[in-house]
Every structure is written in C-alpha cells, then in structure tokens.
Amino acid sequence: MTKPKIAILGTGYVGLVAAAVFAERGFDVLASSLDKEKVNLINRGQPPFYEKDLGAIVESVVRTGKLRAVLGRREAVLDSDIFFIAVGTPSLMSGEADLRLVRETAAAIGEALREKDTYSLVVARSTIVPGTTRNVIIPLLEKHSGKKAGEDFGVCMSPEFLRQGAAVYDTRNPDSVVIGELDTRSGTFLEGFCRQVYAGQNVPILRMNLESAEMVKYGRNTFLAMNISYINELARIAETIPGIDIYEVVKGIGADWRINPAFLNAGCGYGGSCFPKDVKALISFARLRAVQPQLLETVEEVNEQQAIHVVAIAKQEMGGSLKGKRIALLGLSFKPDTDDMREAPAIKVANHLYAQEADIVAYDPRAVPNARERFIRDTIKIYYADSVQECLKEADCCILLTEWEEFRKLSPEVFNRCMKRSVIVDGRRIWDEEFRKKVAAYRGIGLGSDNAYASEQTVLLKLGDMLTKAGLITQEQLERALEEQNRTGGLIGANLIKLGYLTEEALLGFLGKQYGISRKG
Ligand code: UGA
Numbered sequence: 001m002t003k004p005k006i007a008i009l010g011t012g013y014v015g016l017v018a019a020a021v022f023a024e025r026g027f028d029v030l031a032s033s034l035d036k037e038k039v040n041l042i043n044r045g046q047p048p049f050y051e052k053d054l055g056a057i058v059e060s061v062v063r064t065g066k067l068r069a070v071l072g073r074r075e076a077v078l079d080s081d082i083f084f085i086a087v088g089t090p091s092l093m094s095g096e097a098d099l100r101l102v103r104e105t106a107a108a109i110g111e112a113l114r115e116k117d118t119y120s121l122v123v124a125r126s127t128i129v130p131g132t133t134r135n136v137i138i139p140l141l142e143k144h145s146g147k148k149a150g151e152d153f154g155v156c157m158s159p160e161f162l163r164q165g166a167a168v169y170d171t172r173n174p175d176s177v178v179i180g181e182l183d184t185r186s187g188t189f190l191e192g193f194c195r196q197v198y199a200g201q202n203v204p205i206l207r208m209n210l211e212s213a214e215m216v217k218y219g220r221n222t223f224l225a226m227n228i229s230y231i232n233e234l235a236r237i238a239e240t241i242p243g244i245d246i247y248e249v250v251k252g253i254g255a256d257w258r259i260n261p262a263f264l265n266a267g268c269g270y271g272g273s274c275f276p277k278d279v280k281a282l283i284s285f286a287r288l289r290a291v292q293p294q295l296l297e298t299v300e301e302v303n304e305q306q307a308i309h310v311v312a313i314a315k316q317e318m319g320g321s322l323k324g325k326r327i328a329l330l331g332l333s334f335k336p337d338t339d340d341m342r343e344a345p346a347i348k349v350a351n352h353l354y355a356q357e358a359d360i361v362a363y364d365p366r367a368v369p370n371a372r373e374r375f376i377r378d379t380i381k382i383y384y385a386d387s388v389q390e391c392l393k394e395a396d397c398c399i400l401l402t403e404w405e406e407f408r409k410l411s412p413e414v415f416n417r418c419m420k421r422s423v424i425v426d427g428r429r430i431w432d433e434e435f436r437k438k439v440a441a442y443r444g445i446g447l448g449s450d451n452a453y454a455s456e457q458t459v460l461l462k463l464g465d466m467l468t469k470a471g472l473i474t475q476e477q478l479e480r481a482l483e484e485q486n487r488t489g490g491l492i493g494a495n496l497i498k499l500g501y502l503t504e505e506a507l508l509g510f511l512g513k514q515y516g517i518s519r520k521g
Contacts, residue, residue, distance in 0.1 A: 003026065003027055003028070003196065004027070004080075004081035004082050004189075004193055005027070005028045005029075005030075005079060005080040005081050005082075006019075006022050006027050006028065006029045006030070006080055006081070006082050006083075006084070006193075007029070007030045007031075007032060007076035007077055007079070007080035007082070007083040007084070008022075008029060008030070008031050008032065008076075008083075008084045008086055009032045009073055009076060009083060009084065009085050009086060009087060009105050009108075009109070010032075010033070010084075010085065010086035010087035010088070010101075010105070010125075010126070011031050011032075011033040011035075011038050011042065011048065011069065012049075012086065012087070012088055013049070013051060013162070013164055013167055013273075014086045014125060014126070014160050014162065015031065015084070015086035015087070015125075016031060016042070016047055016048075016051075016054070016058070017051065017054060017162060017167040017168055017171050018084065018086065018125070018160070018171055019031040019067055020047075020054060020057040020058050020061055020067060020168070021057070021168065021171040021172055021197075022197060023057075023061035023066035023067035024057055024060070024061055024066070025196075025197050026066070027066070027196075027197070028066060029061075029066060029067045029068075030067075030068055030069075030070050030075070030076040030079060030080060031067060031068070031069045031070070031076075032069070032070050032071075032072065032073055032075075032076035033069060033070075033071065034071070034072065035048075036071055038069070039069040039070065039071045040069075042058065042062065042067075042069035043062060043068065043069050044062075045058055045059035045060075045062040045063060046058065046059070049339070050338065050339045050366060051164065051165070051167050051168065051338065052165055052166070052167075052168065052337045052338075053168040053169070054167070054168055057168065072108075073105065073108035073109060073111075073112060074108070074111070074112045077108075077109050077112035077113065077116070077120075078112055078115060078116065080120070081118070081120050081121065082120065082121045082123060082189070082190070082193060083109055083120070083121070083122050083123065084123045084125045085102060085105050085106065085109070085122065085123065085124045085125055085126055085137070086125040086126060086160075087101035087102055087104075087105050087126055088101055088126070089101070089102060089126050089127050089128060089277075089281075090277065091276075091277045091280050091281065094284055095280035095281060095283055095284035096129075096281060096284045096285070097127065097128065097129060097277070097281045099128065099132065099136060101126075102124075102126055102128060102132070102136065102137065103136065103140060106122075106136070106137045106140035106141055106144075107140050107143075107144045108144075109122055109141060109144075109145075110140055110141045110142070110143060110144025110145040111144045111145070113141065113144070113145035113147060113152075113153055114144065114145045114146055114147070119152070119153060119154065120153050120154070121153065121154040121155070121156060121186060121189050121190060122137070122141060122153060122154070122155050122156075123155075123156045123157070123158050123190060124137055124155075124156070124157040124158070125158060125159070125160055127159065127217050127218070127221075127274070127277075127278060127281075128157075128214055129214060129218065129281060129282070129285045130211040130212075130214040130215045130218075130285075131211055131214070132214060133155065133157045133180070133182075133210045133211075133214065134182075134210050134211065137155070138155055138182070141153070141155070149182060150182050150183045150185075150186070154181075154182065154183070154185055154186030154189055154190075155181075155182040155186055155210070156179055156180060156181050156182065156186050156187060156189075156190045156210075156213075157179075157180035157210045157213045157214055158177065158178060158179050158180065158190060158213065159178055159213060159214070159216060159217035160217075161174065161175070161176075161217075161220060164272065164273075164335070164337075164338045164340055165335060165336060165337035165338045166337070173201070174198070174203055175203075175204075176203065176204045176205070176206055177194045177198070177203055177204070177205045177206070178206050178208070178213050178216050178217075179191060179194070179205060179206065179207045179208070179213065180207075180208055180209055180210040180211070180212060180213025180214060181207060181208075181209065181210065182210060187207050191205050191207065217278075218278055218281070218282045218285075221274055221275055221278040221279075222275075222278060222279050222282050222296060222299070224263045224275065225270055225275040225276075225278070225279050225299050225303070226295065226296075226299045227263045227264055228263060228264075228265075228267075228269070228270045228275075228303070229270075229298070229299040229300075229302035229303050229306075230264075230302075231246065231250065231264045231265070231266045231446075232266050232267070232269065232302055232303070232306045232445070233302050234246060234249070234266070234446075235266035235445050235446030236309060236446075238446050238447075238448055239445075239446060239447065239448055239449055240448070240449075241448045242448045242449065243448050244447075244448035245446065245447050245448065246266045246445070246446025246447070247265075247266070247429055247446065249446075250264045250265075250266075265428075265429070266429065266445045266446040267306075267345075267427055267428045267429065267445055268306055268307060268310045268345040268349065268401055268427035268428065268445065269303045269304075269306035269307055269345045269348075270303055270334075270345075271334030271335070271342065271343040271344040271345050271346075271347075272334040272335065272340065272342055272343055272344075273340065273342040273343070275343075276300075276303070276343040277343075279296055279299055279300050279303075280300065282296055283296045283297060283300065304348070306345070307345050307348035307349050307352060308348075308352055310345075310349055310399060310401075310425060310427050310445070311349055311352040311353055311356070311399075313425050313443050314327060314353075314397050314399055314423075314425045315356065317397060317423050317425065317441055317443060318396060318397060318423075321356075322353060322356040322357065322358040323356065323357040323358070324357065324358075324359065325358050325359065325396040325397060326358075326359045326361065326394060326395045326396050326397075326420070327353055327358045327359065327360055327361070327395065327396065327397050327398075327399060328361050328362070328363070328385075328391045328392050328395035328397070328398040328399070328419070329346060329349065329350065329360060329361070329362040329363070329391075329398075329399050329401055330362075330363060330364075330388065330391065330398060330399070330400045330401065330402070330404075330407050331346065331363075331364055331400060331401040331402025331403070331404055331407065331428075332344060332346040332362055332364035332367040332368065332371045332376075332401065332402065333346075333364055333366060333367035333370075333402050334346075334402070335402060335403075336402055336403050336404045336405065337404075338366070338367075339366040339367045339369070339370050340367070340370070341367050341370045341371050341374065341375040342375075344367075344375070344401075344402075345401055345427070346362070346364075346371070346376075346401045346402070347375055347376060349399065349401060349427075350362070350376055350380055350382060351380060354380035354381065354382070359381075359383075360380070360381070360382045360383065361382070361383045361384075361385050361390075361391050361395065362382055362383070362384055362385065362391065363384070363385040363386075363387065363388055363390070363391035364402065364404070365404055365406055367402075368384050371384070372384060388406070388407070388410060388414065389414065389418050392414065392415060392418035392419050393418050393419075394418075394419070394420050395418070395419045395420060396419070396420050396421065396423065397423040397424070397425065398415065398419065398422075398423070398424050398425070399424075399425045399427055400424070400425070400426050400427050400428055400430060400431075401427045401428070402428065403428040403430045407430060408430050408431075411435075412435050412438035412439045413438075415439050416438070416439065416440070421440045421441075422439040422440040422441070423439075423440055423441040424439050424441065424442045424443070425443050425444075426442065426443070426444040426445065427445055428445075429444050429445055429446065429447070431444075463492055463493065464478045464481065464482065464492050464496075465478075466510075467496070467502070467507075467510065470510060472502060472506060472510060473496060473501050473502055477496065477499070477501040478496075480499060480501075481495040481496045481499055481501065482495075484498070484499060493507050
C-alpha cells in the first residue's frame with residue numbers, strides 16, 4: 001500500500017498531535033485551521049499551545065516538510081486521501097455537545113469533494129454522540145459534494161483516547177485503535193493506514209459500526225469519571241475513620257484482577273476539557289432518549305462537591321472561618337504538564353474561598369496566564385505569585401490542587417519557613433508520611449483524620465441548617481443537638497432524634513424529598 005496523504009482539519013490538542021505524529025511516521029500531512037495566526041505559528045515550527053514534547057516534533061516535521069499548515073479546508077482536502085475531522089465539540093448550556101464546527105467542517109469537506117474524482121476517506125475524530133456521523137456528517141458530505149457516501153467516498157469514525165500532558169506518548173503508543181465504519185471498504189482503508197502508522201507495534205485494531213465507535217469514546221471517559229467520583233466518595237467516608245488511608249485501600253482494591261486501580265486516585269475532583277463535558281453530554285443524550293442517567297448525574301454531583309469538600313477541610317483547620325485568612329493555592333491547571341485551565345477544580349476552589357472572604361494567592365508553573373486571562377479574571381480577587389515561596393509567604397493555609405513535579409520535591413522546611421503556620425490540605429495526596437510529620441498540620445484527601453467526624457461535620461451542619469430552614473427544628477434545638485454531637489459524637493440526625501426534637505419518620509421524609517431517597521423495607 002502506498003502511503004496515503006493525510007489532512008487533519010482542526011489544530012487543537014487532538015488534531016495537531018495526530019498531525020505531528022503521523023508526519024513523524026513519514027506521512028505527508030496538511031493541518032488545516034481557520035485561524036491565520038495558528039497557521040503561521042505552526043509553519044514556523046511552533047504549536048499554538050503548550051503540550052509536552054509537541055514543540056520538538058512540530059519543529060522537526062515542519063523543517064523536513066512532512067507537516068504543513070494551511071488556511072481553510074479546501075486545499076487540505078484536495079491534496080489528501082484521508083481527512084480527519086478533529087474540531088472541538090464544546091458543551092452547550094444544555095450539556096449537549098455543540099456540533100457547529102463539525103457541521104461547518106463536514107460541509108466544507110463536501111464542497112471540496114465535489115472537485116475530486118478519486119476515492120477518499122472522511123474520518124470523524126471529534127467526540128460526538130452516537131448517530132452523529134450517520135445523521136449529521138454524512139448527509140452534509142453528500143449534500144455539498146453531490147456524491148454518495150460508501151460509493152464515491154468512504155466514511156469512518158475513529159475516536160481518540162489521548163490524555164493532555166501525555167498526548168504525544170498516547171498517540172505514539174495507543175492501547176488500541178477503534179474504527180467505526182460505514183462499510184467494509186471504508187474500514188479496510190483506515191485499517192491499512194493505521195497498520196502503516198503503527199507498523200512493528202502490537203496495537204489491536206477493533207472494527208465496528210459508526211454508532212458503536214462513537215459510544216466507545218463516551219463509555220471510556222464516563223467510566224473513568226465514574227471511577228474518580230467513586231473513589232472520592234469512598235475517600236470522604238474514609239476520612240471519618242482515624243488511621244485509614246484511601247491510597248492503601250486502593251492498593252488492596254486494585255489487587256483484584258477485575259479492578260484496574262489506575263484511575264482510582266482520590267483528590268480534589270476531575271477537570272479538563274473532556275470528562276466534565278462528556279459526562280454532561282451523555283446525561284443530556286440519555287435524557288433526550290427518555291433514559292434517566294442516575295449514575296452519571298451522581299458522578300457529576302460528587303465531583304462538584306469535591307471542590308467544596310476541599311475548602312471545607314481548610315475551613316475547619318482555620319477554626320471554622322476563612323474570613324481574612326491567607327490561603328495559598330499550589331497548582332491551578334486541571335492536571336500537571338499542561339497550562340489548560342478548562343473546568344479545573346482550582347476554579348471552583350478559588351470561587352468557594354472567595355465567597356468565604358479568604359485572601360487567595362496562587363502559584364502554578366504554567367497556567368497563570370491562562371487563569372488570569374480567561375478563567376479567574378475579574379470574577380474574584382486573587383493574587384498570582386511568581387514562585388512557590390512567594391505564594392506561601394505568610395499564608396495561614398496551603399491547598400495543593402495540581403500534582404506538579406516541582407511541588408512533589410518541596411521539603412517541609414519550605415512550608416515551615418514561609419508560612420505563618422504550616423497547615424496543609426493536600427488535594428492530590430503527593431506528600432508522604434515523613435513530610436506530614438514535619439509540618440504543623442496536614443490533611444489529605446482520603447486520609448482518616450484523628451478528629452473522626454471532623455470533615456463530615458460540615459455536611460452534617462448543612463443538614464442541620466436545612467432542617468432549620470424547613471421549619472422542622474428550631475435554631476435552639478439545632479444548637480443543643482450540635483452540643484450533644486460534640487460531646488458524644490454521633491450524627492446530627494441521630495442526635496436530633498435522641499433528644500426528641502425530630503421523629504425518624506420526619507427526618508427520613510425530609511431526606512426523601514431532598515435527595516429522592518425512598519425508604520424501602
Ligand atoms: C481524558 C482521558 O483520560 C483520555 O483518555 C481522553 O482521550 C481525553 O480525556 C479526551 O477525551 O480527549 P484528559 O482530560 O487529558 O484525558 O486527562 P486525564 O489524565 O484523564 O485527567 C482528567 C482529570 O481527572 C484531571 O483533572 C485529573 O486530575 C483527574 N483524575 C484522573 C483524578 O482526579 N483521579 C485519577 O485517578 C485520574
């Protein structure tokens with residue numbers, strides 16, 4: 001098989017990384033963008049965003065002429081055999097994926113296909129809900145080209161599974177390639193190309209229909225998001241049991257051959273441009289089909305709460321009020337090795353801190369310009385430090401939100417020297433026991449606190465407030481029940497019942513209405 005020429009339409013993470021790696025493997029690749037500045041940057045050998053290892057590859061493949069960026073879609077399609085649609089599908093207010101760019105790109109490919117007389121292949125690479133390739137992309141391609149899919153040109157859907165920060169590695173070493181095909185000829189064409197790209201590597205190629213391939217992408221991402229929310233919930237339970245460590249627990253859980261512990265790292269929640277968006281999109285997709293996505297809704301809710309939980313721990317360490325406290329945030333990007341701030345837990349944490357009148361100072365090795373310009377700008381007051389030391393200076397509490405290598409290497413002395421008192425909330429569990437012992441106070445996600453009900457108390461206080469607001473108990477009764485709780489422990493609801501302020505029936509009835517819990521048995 002001769003080497004097909006490749007066009008990648010879209011120069012975001014997915015598009016440009018694929019373009020660079022295909023070019024590196026000897027294919028002629030055109031990367032098409034509608035943004036002149038991006039085209040110029042790429043043609044000077046520079047990616048328009050930061051991604052580990054990408055700069056060096058782009059520089060080299062542009063220099064050897066294997067990769068060229070072009071403005072617009074037409075030239076890219078006319079000069080190529082396989083075109084990948086790799087444009088963004090951001091969330092709409094409804095949670096649905098916005099298909100505007102996918103539609104425009106499909107129409108533009110169609111226009112260009114009209115001028116082509118050789119068989120070529122369109123591959124949808126963007127994340128799109130099942131049915132989009134068949135019901136949206138193919139009709140647009142046919143309408144604008146005047147040609148027939150499956151006869152005059154082929155169509156496939158092949159999702160990507162790369163992680164930001166490891167995008168180059170993942171594209172070079174995929175665990176599998178999933179090919180959804182309109183017909184056998186389309187699938188065989190794409191499989192041939194993939195076998196050339198991954199020659200000598202043992203990469204399984206899975207062929208299926210278009211809809212199944214589209215669903216695989218949502219299935220993988222929402223499954224991983226579910227793992228994270230699951231472990232964060234387990235971590236919250238673990239925190240109420242002194243001495244327990246969720247990271248030890250996960251070692252035990254993961255020893256079961258049926259469970260993969262790779263994405264069971266408890267922390268301050270998942271962010272980024274994929275998990276939050278894909279969970280929302282699948283929820284919205286399910287609802288439109290009259291399926292209530294209960295599990296997915298909870299996955300999202302637990303993730304939202306996790307940022308509040310991190311702030312609640314800090315609040316507790318500050319004696320119940322964050323007002324006027326200087327809180328140092330270490331890390332802003334949604335994960336290390338990227339400057340990406342999209343849906344980063346840091347945004348939620350900063351907002352909650354600000355709402356409670358904390359003084360916020362933040363440091364991130366790369367994400368500060370992004371945070372300042374697009375994500376935290378104007379909405380809240382936040383001071384950006386130029387170094388860890390500056391960030392920690394005179395701080396009352398430090399919250400770690402992103403596990404950058406730079407932070408892992410910090411010694412406890414740095415915190416002890418710089419901070420007013422070295423109170424640390426480790427939202428990613430990067431510091432070991434040795435470190436923990438040497439700082440004034442350390443709280444880690446999923447690490448049982450000596451004060452057994454400590455972190456849970458915030459949630460329980462909330463329940464007390466809710467019951468008071470609903471008029472089921474008086475403020476005075478709540479205070480008495482809290483005193484009882486401080487004295488003897490136990491849950492607030494149980495104490496209210498014990499003191500005779502509330503019947504079990506009334507409490508369960510209230511919780512039922514609030515959370516949709518029904519009493520069975
Ligand atoms: C994710 C998937 O991992 C990729 O396979 C997929 O291709 C990509 O989305 C996509 O759809 O394009 P990405 O968002 O780059 O990749 O980053 P992840 O490494 O998956 O992390 C996502 C978030 O989950 C981060 O905020 C991370 O801190 C958090 N996370 C991850 C945890 O809190 N715990 C874990 O155990 C793992």
